[in-house]
Amino acid sequence: MMQAIPTFTFQVLGIAQPVLENVQKSVESLPRHLPEKASAQEIAVIFDQIDDTTKKALAPYGYFTPTIVVKKHLVKKDAWAITIKIQLGPQTHINNLHLAITGEGEKNKTLQLAINDFPLKKGMPLDTDLYEESKKKLVALANTAGYMSPTFTQHEIAVNKETHLANINLTFDTGPQYYFGAVHFNQEFYQDSFLQSFPQFKEGDVYSPTAVLMLQESLNGTPYFASINVAPEQNTDSTNIPIVVDLTPSKAKAYSLGVGYGTDTGPRLTGSWEQRHITDTGQYFKAYMQLSTVQSTLDMRYIIPGKDPVNEQYFIGASYQQQSPNSSQGETEKLSAGKQQLWKKWTVSSSLSLQHDRYSLLGDPYRETSMLLPSVTLYKTSYDDVVFPRRGYSANLTVRGASTATYSDTNFVQAKFSPKFILSPFDFSRIILRSDLGYTAVADPATIPLSLQFSAGGSDSIRGYSYEAIGPGRYLYVGSAEYQQQVYNEWWATTFIDAGNVINNFGNSQYNVNGTRLPDANLSQLIKRSVGVGIMYASPVGPIELTVAKPIAHSDKGFSIQFIMGGNI
Secondary structure, three states, rough: OEEEOOOOEEEEEEOOHHHHHHHHHHHOHHHHHOEEEEEEEHHHHHHHHHHHHHHHHHHHHHOOEEEEEEEEEEEOOOOOEEEEEEEOOOOOOOEEEEEEEOOOOOOOHHHHHHHHOOOOOOEHHHHHHHHHHHHHHHHHHHHHHOHHHHHHHEEEEEOOOOOHHHHHHEEOOOOOOEEEEEEEEEEEOHHHHHHOOOOOOOOOOOOOOOHHHHHHHHHHHHOOEEEEEEOOOOOOOOOOOOOEEEEEEEOOEEEEEEEEEEEOOOOEEEEEEEOOOOOOOEEEEEEEEEEEEEEEEEEEEEEOOOOOOOEEEEEEEEEEEOOOOOEEEEEEEEEEEEEEEEOEEEEEEEEEEEEEEEOOOOOOEEEEEEEEEEEEEEEEEEEOOOOOOOOOOEEEEEEEOOOOOOOOOOEEEEEEEEEEEEEEOOOEEEEEEEEEEEEEEOHHHOOOOOHOOEEEEOOOOOOOOOOEEEEEOOOOEEEEEEEEEEEEOEEEEEEEEEEEEEOOOOOOOOEEOEEOOOOOOOOOHHHEEEEEEEEEEEEEOOOEEEEEEEEEOOOOOEEEEEEEEOOOO
């Protein structure tokens, strides 16, 4: 007689974690093998398997002689409650442990250290899961060192169920060490000498799967190719492994056009253009445009790869920018040349720009200024996930300046440091801490054009104030702390506090904040604060957050609504 598929509730008694979890998962998996409708005989088979399944779940922890009592109770039709009472009995311990490495890697220091630090020791409880995991780590270490065909010539655990002792005998044969052969690129456009600068290894180096993966990722990070396949060709008759790279070129030209809206910029139109195959040595051109009522930009850049095209690039660029935050206005024309490279895990971008500005600060008469502007930016980031990080940090430091001795209308030096940290004390929460600190050393702040002035306010600053409503000024100090709590699936609730200001002088009580005459400046005028709440959706392309913030001051009224996309890194 056929019946509906039954439900099973398992209660395991007499044991603790982590053994309990393994037993619970094992027995709960048994009913999953039942068909959509199950007969009484098929259900009986499940009951018969419980004892054996429980013993197998206990064995990895060294319990080979348990006493198991299974009781089943029909709570209601097609609903079974099953109690499994366990007496573990004596736990098996390790009596003898023999570990050895043979083969060409017998004296490899990394492998010898792994054997010396093998997590199972004489006298410890037997843990077969840890034993198998440690074997896998040995194989992975050997592969990293170029031993691509290791084997365990001996791998046995002999258990005496009467004495509750186990002897482990493990011999690891590394086999021969392999080396990189030549790298062959299958494509028709680029010079082979240019492509040969991508591998971070040379022929004859010890083979490393990690280096092969890095080559794949490096080529993927360029605009040159639509598809990339990096294939090692291991031959059992040789210890040299040639690398064959099949490349399909990307389209020579790429365009994009988009329409959007942001609370900082209002409605905006964006577009980009890439000319990817200008020369067979990897030189290419790209341009970006944004049009909005608050800020419009046109940026063009010609890029020349260096000797290490992954970590070193030169560029020549031209840009035009128009800004109109609040009562300030500015136009900037710039010609630049520079270099970007990797230095001790920091991305370093250095440039020299010829810049001309026409600007008005806070409604003052327009000024014009020209300068030769050297600039250096150091950037570093480390996150566990680039889309929705739970832990990590980023840091950005920029130093720039100009001198009247070198085709500039003013003397100044400026530095800005922007760190950000993301923490997850629990799986259901995130904490985001960020800051912006800046200082401009200049005799007259009004001689600094709007494009180089500090300002605050907006979605990535003090959110109770509109975009760049605070400033301009020579001192920038902004800090923010945000707590995010998971509510349901990908939806999170957020709360935050932002604080800081942009001022021209800490010591002079006149013309202190935003160029306003303040005879008696106090703390509330030197630090602006806002608090707010929001809701965030952790989308597949990054966080999307809607916030409402309120300034904390009697003179600052109203609320500010901010819409943020991908603002975590």
